[in-house]
Amino acid sequence: MSWYDKTKHAVRFWLLRRLPACKQTVELISQSMERPLTLRERVLLKLHLWVCMWCQWYLEHLQLMRDTLRVQKNENDEAEVPPTTRLSDEARERIRRSLTNNS
Amino acid sequence: MSEPQGTAPHKSSDVSVWLERHGDYLFKYAVFRLRDTSAAEDAVQETFLAALKAYEKFEGRGSERTWLVGILKHKVTDHFRRMTRETPLEPGREDDGPEHAEFFTRTDGWDNHWNNEYAPIDWHATPAQLLERGDFWRVFSDCLSPLPQRTASAFTLREVDGLTSEEICEALGVTVNNLWVMLHRARLHLRNCLEGNWFRREPTKPQS
Numbered sequence: 001m002s003w004y005d006k007t008k009h010a011v012r013f014w015l016l017r018r019l020p021a022c023k024q025t026v027e028l029i030s031q032s033m034e035r036p037l038t039l040r041e042r043v044l045l046k047l048h049l050w051v052c053m054w055c056q057w058y059l060e061h062l063q064l065m066r067d068t069l070r071v072q073k074n075e076n077d078e079a080e081v082p083p084t085t086r087l088s089d090e091a092r093e094r095i096r097r098s099l100t101n102n103s
Numbered sequence: 104m105s106e107p108q109g110t111a112p113h114k115s116s117d118v119s120v121w122l123e124r125h126g127d128y129l130f131k132y133a134v135f136r137l138r139d140t141s142a143a144e145d146a147v148q149e150t151f152l153a154a155l156k157a158y159e160k161f162e163g164r165g166s167e168r169t170w171l172v173g174i175l176k177h178k179v180t181d182h183f184r185r186m187t188r189e190t191p192l193e194p195g196r197e198d199d200g201p202e203h204a205e206f207f208t209r210t211d212g213w214d215n216h217w218n219n220e221y222a223p224i225d226w227h228a229t230p231a232q233l234l235e236r237g238d239f240w241r242v243f244s245d246c247l248s249p250l251p252q253r254t255a256s257a258f259t260l261r262e263v264d265g266l267t268s269e270e271i272c273e274a275l276g277v278t279v280n281n282l283w284v285m286l287h288r289a290r291l292h293l294r295n296c297l298e299g300n301w302f303r304r305e306p307t308k309p310q311s
Contacts, residue, residue, distance in 0.1 A: 021215035
């Protein structure tokens with residue numbers, strides 16, 4: 001390891017020890033998707049993400065889940081309904097009857 | 104009824120056609136949010152009845168499906184309101200979902216940091232790639248199912264429908280802080296579950 005890498009490593013660990021831990025950081029990441037963070041929270045989050053690849057990925061994955069589910073919603077409009085989530089024949093018949101009785 | 108007689112048969116046959124055309128879609132929409140088959144069937148039935156009653160208001164304006172989904176959305180919210188009234192959240196509620204404390208338990212002095220076993224890995228994935236997987240919906244739905252019903256619904260309303268916190272709190276009868284705890288636990292659980300299903304089975308790539 002070069003002198004530069006060693007220093008970088010030491011700084012990382014020093015910071016990780018002093019910043020809020022991953023457990024609190026993932027809570028903050030989730031909140032960042034719900035409300036604007038305060039300046040203090042933003043700084044702490046940025047610093048933590050700077051030294052923690054795991055939490056960086058965590059944030060990336062939450063965003064990816066959100067993007068995927070929202071894309072899916074739009075494209076879903078004409079998508080094929082999987083057989084497991086079809087209206088059962090009984091329910092369909094019941095609805096049809098209630099429509100006839102109410103018209 | 105003051106309507107001209109001629110419209111009635113036309114009206115109900117139209118709505119029956121809608122049942123054929125959109126019934127499955129509406130049911131899927133409802134089941135995904137309510138996570139309860141019979142509640143979803145009821146919501147779909149109420150939607151078609153409401154559509155029948157309000158038929159004149161629609162009059163072929165815009166897409167039938169969009170109109171029906173608009174009605175269904177209200178029925179889904181009504182269901183949550185009823186559920187909230189009937190079974191209010193208990194003060195010492197166990198309703199938020201698993202806390203997954205084990206994700207952040209370590210024995211090497213780094214407690215509260217990710218346990219290596221549960222720490223996120225690089226997915227190398229885009230939304231398009233995730234959706235290309237044939238098992239997207241099955242896995243997602245399986246991962247959602249161990250969560251308490253209210254937590255799973257909160258997650259769906261937030262991440263799929265993009266409702267605001269206020270709207271979800273109103274529908275589910277929870278405080279904003281409570282909602283944030285629910286969403287956090289749902290995300291923690293789902294992310295881990297999706298990773299286990301999609302990315303951990305494959306052999307780990309050498310880190311370069």
